[in-house]
Amino acid sequence: MKFFALSILCFFSSLLLHRIPSANAADKETEHAALPPRGWNSYDAFCWIISEQEFLESADIVAKRLLPHGYEYVVVDYLWYRKKVKGAHIDSEGIDLIDEWGRMVPDPERWPSSKGGKGFTEIAKKVHDIGLKFGIHVMKGISTQAVNANTLIYDYDKGGPYMEAGRQWRAQDIAIKEKPCAWMPHGFMAVNTKLGAGKAFLRSLHKQYADWGVDFGTFEQFPSIFIAMLLIVLNLFSRLINSFTFCLAVKHDCAFGDDLDEGEIAVVSEVFKGQQNRPIIYSLSPGTSATPAMAQKINGLANMYRVTGDDWDSWPDVAAHFSVARDFAAANMTGALGLKGKSWPDLDMLPLGWLTDANSTQGPYRACKLTQDEQKTQITLWAMAKSPLMFGGDVRKLDDTTYGLITNPTLLEIDHHSSNNKEFPYINGGKGGATGPSAGAIASGVRSWIATGRKGEIYLAFFNLNNAKTTIWAEIADLSKAIPGWKIKPPCKGTEIWSGKDFGVMKKSVWAEVETHGCALFVLNCN
Numbered sequence: 001m002k003f004f005a006l007s008i009l010c011f012f013s014s015l016l017l018h019r020i021p022s023a024n025a026a027d028k029e030t031e032h033a034a035l036p037p038r039g040w041n042s043y044d045a046f047c048w049i050i051s052e053q054e055f056l057e058s059a060d061i062v063a064k065r066l067l068p069h070g071y072e073y074v075v076v077d078y079l080w081y082r083k084k085v086k087g088a089h090i091d092s093e094g095i096d097l098i099d100e101w102g103r104m105v106p107d108p109e110r111w112p113s114s115k116g117g118k119g120f121t122e123i124a125k126k127v128h129d130i131g132l133k134f135g136i137h138v139m140k141g142i143s144t145q146a147v148n149a150n151t152l153i154y155d156y157d158k159g160g161p162y163m164e165a166g167r168q169w170r171a172q173d174i175a176i177k178e179k180p181c182a183w184m185p186h187g188f189m190a191v192n193t194k195l196g197a198g199k200a201f202l203r204s205l206h207k208q209y210a211d212w213g214v215d216f217g218t219f220e221q222f223p224s225i226f227i228a229m230l231l232i233v234l235n236l237f238s239r240l241i242n243s244f245t246f247c248l249a250v251k252h253d254c255a256f257g258d259d260l261d262e263g264e265i266a267v268v269s270e271v272f273k274g275q276q277n278r279p280i281i282y283s284l285s286p287g288t289s290a291t292p293a294m295a296q297k298i299n300g301l302a303n304m305y306r307v308t309g310d311d312w313d314s315w316p317d318v319a320a321h322f323s324v325a326r327d328f329a330a331a332n333m334t335g336a337l338g339l340k341g342k343s344w345p346d347l348d349m350l351p352l353g354w355l356t357d358a359n360s361t362q363g364p365y366r367a368c369k370l371t372q373d374e375q376k377t378q379i380t381l382w383a384m385a386k387s388p389l390m391f392g393g394d395v396r397k398l399d400d401t402t403y404g405l406i407t408n409p410t411l412l413e414i415d416h417h418s419s420n421n422k423e424f425p426y427i428n429g430g431k432g433g434a435t436g437p438s439a440g441a442i443a444s445g446v447r448s449w450i451a452t453g454r455k456g457e458i459y460l461a462f463f464n465l466n467n468a469k470t471t472i473w474a475e476i477a478d479l480s481k482a483i484p485g486w487k488i489k490p491p492c493k494g495t496e497i498w499s500g501k502d503f504g505v506m507k508k509s510v511w512a513e514v515e516t517h518g519c520a521l522f523v524l525n526c527n
């Protein structure tokens with residue numbers, strides 16, 4: 001009885017009310033995710049318990065302080081439909097809110113503006129009014145709650161129950177109980193996308209998100225397990241009319257990586273592809289086993305996809321990204337074809353500043369545990385790999401150091417506008433010498449990345465994954481080996497970004513003494 005609540009509210013009215021007149025918009029579509037998306041996500045600071053007030057407060061600050069640096073999405077992470085009752089946690093059973101069609105409904109205690117069947121419409125509008133784009137996290141498949149209630153399936157196009165072969169179809173007809181979400185087994189399970197009713201169910205979800213005005217869909221992940229993250233961004237008529245700029249982002253979780261569900265991704269992608277007036281950026285989150293080969297099956301259907309499990313503020317989590325980022329770059333996946341535009345391997349949120357823990361119901365209460373050097377290493381790798389940058393810390397308590405890191409102009413320039421981004425294998429230093437292209441996944445030793453800038457500059461980053469200060473160097477004559485077609489010759493002039501030190505003219509090599517878990521980032525101008 002208490003275990004779930006059906007929203008008896010009329011979804012239809014909200015669906016219809018928020019259709020956007022599409023007149024001039026259709027031909028105005030821009031390339032989706034032309035640059036790696038940037039924004040703020042509620043997970044690292046709130047886990048799942050964020051409220052409407054906290055979210056809007058945060059959005060305001062993002063608009064004022066981070067939007068000028070390109071952070072344009074604000075994303076509500078998972079479980080916005082879960083009641084925050086005593087003992088509730090991330091794999092709770094029986095306390096989620098669904099409507100009569102088995103679709104998730106925001107918890108009205110936490111999201112008061114959703115009352116009356118409005119979903120996130122009001123919030124999306126407020127977010128758009130301050131110049132940002134709105135995103136939500138959604139899970140794959142269907143909720144256990146809907147399956148237990150055996151709800152009817154909504155036919156979005158007809159506006160009533162889905163009918164086929166002379167009968168109405170229900171949740172239990174489409175749910176695949178043997179395929180629960182690996183990291184939230186009591187919450188969600190896969191849907192049979194071979195059935196018309198399964199496809200109709202997914203359409204009813206994602207069309208609704210678009211109608212809410214969501215711009216970004218996030219499938220959040222759980223501790224140590226992989227999840228698929230689906231991010232959809234409706235880049236509505238760009239900047240036309242503010243109040244009508246409904247952008248949608250959907251982050252679709254538990255659909256990629258270990259939970260790869262090509263059938264579901266294809267159906268959802270098709271829905272977004274059809275959103276002529278509302279470009280949608282679609283993001284997927286894979287698990288620990290995400291590989292370039294896996295990504296190549298779906299990159300054309302999505303705009304970003306997670307390539308690792310959840311990244312928290314521990315050094316092993318940061319270090320684990322080096323090899324996987326290298327492999328995706330080497331497979332030419334950086335900025336490869338995506339849904340109506342480009343796609344980006346996503347190294348996950350930046351858990352910097354003021355945070356909470358996974359599976360916590362405490363809200364933000366503690367500082368990031370990474371050292372300053374480790375934090376610089378993280379954002380430098382993310383930028384050199386052109387990862388989407390999603391800040392995870394509590395923006396209401398954003399300290400100057402963290403703010404400086406995430407708004408560093410050189411890093412942001414590299415993240416959006418550099419080319420030829422890849423691991424640079426020809427370096428020296430540290431125990432065991434250079435890491436060659438065949439270096440394994442062991443997160444130690446030294447690493448380096450290279451990229452080129454818009455004005456012909458070379459970006460060269462050295463990373464020290466060892467537990468001791470290490471001197472790292474590269475011969476200038478070797479730089480061209482990594483970037484065919486660029487005849488890079490000494491001497492080079494250069495500056496190291498984090499120290500601000502001008503290295504003057506470097507005749508033969510570039511070298512730096514790099515702190516434990518730290519990095520050096522050179523901007524070089526060579527002959």
Ligand SMILES: *[C@@H]1O[C@H](CO)[C@@H](O)[C@H](O)[C@H]1NC(C)=O
Pocket residue numbers: 330331332
């Ligand atoms: C990546 O692109 C480069 C340059 O176009 C090409 O030489 C290389 O073979 C590609 N690598 C893969 C794995 O496709």
Ligand SMILES: *[C@@H]1O[C@H](CO)[C@@H](O)[C@H](O)[C@H]1NC(C)=O
Pocket residue numbers: 087088089090091359
């Ligand atoms: C989350 O915390 C609850 C207790 O609050 C616990 O029962 C549950 O197993 C935890 N789940 C995970 C995945 O850590």
